[in-house]
Amino acid sequence: MHLAHVVVTLLAALMAGFSGTVLLLRARWIVTALRDYSVPQGWWTWLGLAKTAGAVGLVAGLFVPVMGVLAGVGLVAYFAGAALTVARARWYSHIPFPLVYAAPVVAALVLGFAS
Structure with missing residues (x-):
C-alpha cells in the first residue's frame, strides 16, 4: 500500500464524511x-447516511480492499448523480x-488499483 493511496483515501473519506455529516445536521447552507x-x-x-457510509467504507477499504472499491464506486455514482441533479435544477x-x-x-480508486 502506497502512502499516496492512504493519504488520498483518508482525504476522500474526510470530505465525504463532512458532506454527509453537515447534511445529517441540516446545516443551513x-x-x-x-x-x-x-x-x-x-x-x-x-x-447523508449514504455519504457517511461511503466515508466509512473508504477507510475500511484500506484494510479490506473490496470494501474500499465498493464504497468508492458508490460515492462516485452518488456525486455524479448530485451533479446531474444540480444540472437538472439549472x-x-x-x-x-x-x-x-x-x-x-x-x-x-485509481491509486488503489495502481498499488
Whole structure:
C-alpha cells in the first residue's frame, strides 16, 4: 500500500464524511441548496447516511480492499448523480461542487488499483 493511496483515501473519506455529516445536521447552507435543487426533504437523511457510509467504507477499504472499491464506486455514482441533479435544477454554476467531492474518491480508486 502506497502512502499516496492512504493519504488520498483518508482525504476522500474526510470530505465525504463532512458532506454527509453537515447534511445529517441540516446545516443551513446545505438545506438551502437542496431546496433550490428540488431534492425532496424525505431523501435528505438517506443521502447523508449514504455519504457517511461511503466515508466509512473508504477507510475500511484500506484494510479490506473490496470494501474500499465498493464504497468508492458508490460515492462516485452518488456525486455524479448530485451533479446531474444540480444540472437538472439549472444551477450550472454549482456543478463543480459535487465534482470537487468526487475527485479525491476517483483518485483513491485509481491509486488503489495502481498499488
